[in-house]
Amino acid sequence: MEKIQGGVCAAKGFRANGVHCGIRKNKSKLDLSLIVSDVRCAAACVYTQNLVKGAPILVTKKHVADGYARAVVCNSGNANTCNADGVEIAEGMCALVEQYTGVPAADVVVASTGVIGQPLSLEPIAAGMPALAAGLGEHSDEAAQGIMTTDTVEKQIAYRFVLGGKECRIGAIGKGVGMINPNMATMLIFVTTDAAVSPAMLQKALSADVQDSFNMVSVDGDTSTNDMVALLANGLAGNAEISEENEDFAAFCAALHAVTTDLCRKIAKDGEGATKLLECKVSGAADKAAARTVAKSVIKSSLFKAAMFGADANWGRVLCAVGYAGAPVDIAKVDVDFVSRAGKVSVCRGGSGIPFSEEEAKRVLSEDEIEVCIALGDGSACATAWGCDLTYDYVKINGDYRT
């Protein structure tokens, strides 16, 4: 497996593009993206668990119910959620894709991200679609930019890998700050691959993967109404179609996981206002569920996040979040270390503090990627969660988002 360039256009037969169509007022911000495959793809999606679901989610669910899709259209600047005419607008976006690309509307995945509860007009989308479709090509960059809201960097990744002697590729673009995330910074992930995978196995791979990737990301504990991960596989790599849990399926899942965890790190690091990527690595858990619960609890703690912003080795906050996580943990066995490029500092052994150099800790915690490693001493299960520090800028961004 090797990292390559190309994002969602790395896999054979996928073209993409992004334009500014006018939903966002700032003309330098792209706000409409399109990804199209030359041939129909097996499609798998996972969606937000929020009871409030954006209209695009409802339309996409209908469109991929048969397990296939061929295109993805997505706008930023408006979530098309809690609008009385939302479904009509989302369907209108798919119809425009059909009109200008020939991909049937029923094979289009549609997504929106931005403010909730503001009517979305089809006008700018209709105006932008001709140029968007005409410009389809190796433009993963533009597609990645067109789905950004408060993101500060575009997020894409691609890998090549081999299935039964055939080179396959998998790539993705993403935006947002977590599966559990701000409603105006909805997490959207679009993954393309030329591997041949049956719709059922594709969904199986995606549903399993998100448990240890996007579901382990948190920026602020708010689950969006519009989150979506869509995975399209067009089969143009020519491998024997994966239709059962064999060696090829395992290899495909590994490639998928390389793509998704890369995006998890990028999303967490670009969390709203963030200055640091935080990784919470839990080991020695009695089972996987306990490991995930503890890792997620720590990465979500406002106090831990604020302490990391201040490069303050306040490990009591880590232990506190372990204690209220809800997993059965023997606190008397818990060890905690902080790790970064600058080194490692051990702060807690067996649930009690141990002496450490505050100066050394400050040095370790002043890096922009911090691991907090928690050993529970209860078994052998592990989990990693990704998040970011809590900063003045988070408050600034969210205290005055609409105005």
Place this chain on the structure above:
Amino acid sequence: MEKIQGGVCAAKGFRANGVHCGIRKNKSKLDLSLIVSDVRCAAACVYTQNLVKGAPILVTKKHVADGYARAVVCNSGNANTCNADGVEIAEGMCALVEQYTGVPAADVVVASTGVIGQPLSLEPIAAGMPALAAGLGEHSDEAAQGIMTTDTVEKQIAYRFVLGGKECRIGAIGKGVGMINPNMATMLIFVTTDAAVSPAMLQKALSADVQDSFNMVSVDGDTSTNDMVALLANGLAGNAEISEENEDFAAFCAALHAVTTDLCRKIAKDGEGATKLLECKVSGAADKAAARTVAKSVIKSSLFKAAMFGADANWGRVLCAVGYAGAPVDIAKVDVDFVSRAGKVSVCRGGSGIPFSEEEAKRVLSEDEIEVCIALGDGSACATAWGCDLTYDYVKINGDYRT
């Protein structure tokens, strides 16, 4: 029922005091408090659900296991948690109370609040205890100050009420920012009453009350390791002892609730960095549990809290938090209004946005006490949750707490 002065000294036979003994470096900050009843009291306590429990919690549990207590001792500046010798120190604090007041150590409720994982020395406590005990009197103010950490105002309240023709009093001091709260701002509530109530009925009253009072307060979702509510009833009012669920019990519970909800509002309003008290009032829920779940979800949302800081009527964030709360809600029936002294602005009907004046909304949300009223249209159950806005100062306070 009438509000009166006196805090924990309002009820007959209770004396209190607070001193600076040296645990906190700033000599102008009191850091050790004592409350003593002239006679033994029925005692009821509730504690943090965190698996990490401060040593004082363990000692207090043992001391009130028989249903009685006579004194409360509490220090600020150090949580006495995750320390190998924590229980020994907490027991030492109780022994000092016995030495200087004559109250048996086994009748002392002990509490600590401050940083986790820093050894607590008995020395300053031993040095301060003589003056603390000698000065016991009508000093509820000093007792309230001695338990403050990041609190900016002291919190006390008292009411008088009548049971079977006898005037009774109930008063309390408190500190902190929620049952779900920062570990250095542990919530501690000490309530005293001269009503005669059996230990069993006292515990019943307290355990029921916290479900709709302190458990509905949230500042930042972090459950402390040291939270405690202690209620002492010495019976000096001379009413017939309450030992069953009769009319007197209901009257006592009403007085208790007046005291606890007053402190809930004070605690939320003084949440770390807060500029506004937020009250989330949920009505029309199918049952009480759903009402509480929804109210708590909204009051905990970082995005909602940040929007309130910015006086931004971003109601989509309210609906989003309703949607991920975990209660079965029909979003299509949900109405949302914002209310303050400046008026009321309706923003959502039947799950969709309705036109409103942004100017009017800004005026309503610029007040320092804001109600967000959510009608679910599912039934008749109600709940209220209290919280505060998320501000730059929250980040400042918690990004650099220890240093």
